[in-house]
Amino acid sequence: xxxxxxxxxxxxxxxxxxxxxxxxxxxxxxxxxxxxxxxxxxxxxxxxxxxxxxxxxxxxxxxxxxxxxxxxxxxxxxxxxxxxxxxxxxxxxxxxxxxxxxxxxxxxxxxxxxxxxxxxxxxxxxxxxxxxxxxxxxxxxxxxxxxxxxxxxxxxxxxxxxxxxxxxxxxxxxxxxxxxxxxxxxxxxxxxxxxxxxxxxxxxxxxxxxxxxxxxxxxxxxxxxxxxxxxxxxxxxxxxxxxxxxxxxxxxxxxxxxxxxxxxxxxxxxxxxxxxxxxxxxxxxxxxxxxxxxxxxxxxxxxxxxxxxxxxxxxxxxxxxxxxxxxxxxxxxxxxxxxxxxxxxx
Numbered sequence: 001x002x003x004x005x006x007x008x009x010x011x012x013x014x015x016x017x018x019x020x021x022x023x024x025x026x027x028x029x030x031x032x033x034x035x036x037x038x039x040x041x042x043x044x045x046x047x048x049x050x051x052x053x054x055x056x057x058x059x060x061x062x063x064x065x066x067x068x069x070x071x072x073x074x075x076x077x078x079x080x081x082x083x084x085x086x087x088x089x090x091x092x093x094x095x096x097x098x099x100x101x102x103x104x105x106x107x108x109x110x111x112x113x114x115x116x117x118x119x120x121x122x123x124x125x126x127x128x129x130x131x132x133x134x135x136x137x138x139x140x141x142x143x144x145x146x147x148x149x150x151x152x153x154x155x156x157x158x159x160x161x162x163x164x165x166x167x168x169x170x171x172x173x174x175x176x177x178x179x180x181x182x183x184x185x186x187x188x189x190x191x192x193x194x195x196x197x198x199x200x201x202x203x204x205x206x207x208x209x210x211x212x213x214x215x216x217x218x219x220x221x222x223x224x225x226x227x228x229x230x231x232x233x234x235x236x237x238x239x240x241x242x243x244x245x246x247x248x249x250x251x252x253x254x255x256x257x258x259x260x261x262x263x264x265x266x267x268x269x270x271x272x273x274x275x276x277x278x279x280x281x282x283x284x285x286x287x288x289x290x291x292x293x294x295x296x297x298x299x300x301x302x303x304x305x306x307x308x309x310x311x312x313x314x315x316x317x318x319x320x321x322x323x324x325x326x327x328x329x330x331x332x333x334x335x336x337x338x339x340x341x342x343x344x345x346x
Contacts, residue, residue, distance in 0.1 A: 018058030057086020083114030155254030
């Protein structure tokens, strides 16, 4: 018989057993939970399924509250994906427990990010606005490089000819350089920027524990592009990327990602996760495919109905209006507002 309990993953070692289950990803990790909890003050409400004294599944999530959107539970906020880990019976038991809590705890909404089997989603409403992109690293590096598009190979050559250099580091100065570029990039895209506190905690939980690094591209001695990579298990995650829009003509991003792929191969990793892309963003999808990454549907599920910003198309009037305003805000204002907006829109 399967039993399900609610635990605090920040202090309960049973969640480490969930991390070790097949299918667990970066967003299921205890370290990721610590970052979210410490940055935003949300209460983790994680479910663990056990049978005969052995952990056989887990469902991570945070209980969120607010006057605007009401009490809700999300698996997982600020994450491309979340959802349950375990076999079919464990997953069914975990979701059933969460749905019971939806009624008992008066949640206005329940959200699960990531694919579910047909039998597990019978009470949930589905949206399919996103794909996730994964690059298999099983082939030798020279064969991987052959599969890169002509534009990728040209971009690398252009960067090298222009004198762009790249360096890899896992320290606070590298993260600060990234954050400077990140603020500029997010404003250009018209989307809120995460707080520095969030990245500081990423540094503490991942970079300082040899589970992540920053690759920085320089031109003329100045950082012009940067990306944060996180590692979980045999997968490297291309988590955040930023660049100076005035220097894109020297193709620094090509060199940054090329360096990370070479490192992942040297570390004998199995895959590079290039993250979530909304289907309307054809340019970003094309960029990821140009590296050989393969798209997989990334559905989100809701109970009792589809709700929230994450359920909307990027081309919705509401999101277009937010982007238009954000592009004209001073950087200092975007920093101040960004953390608050992430908390409200989680």
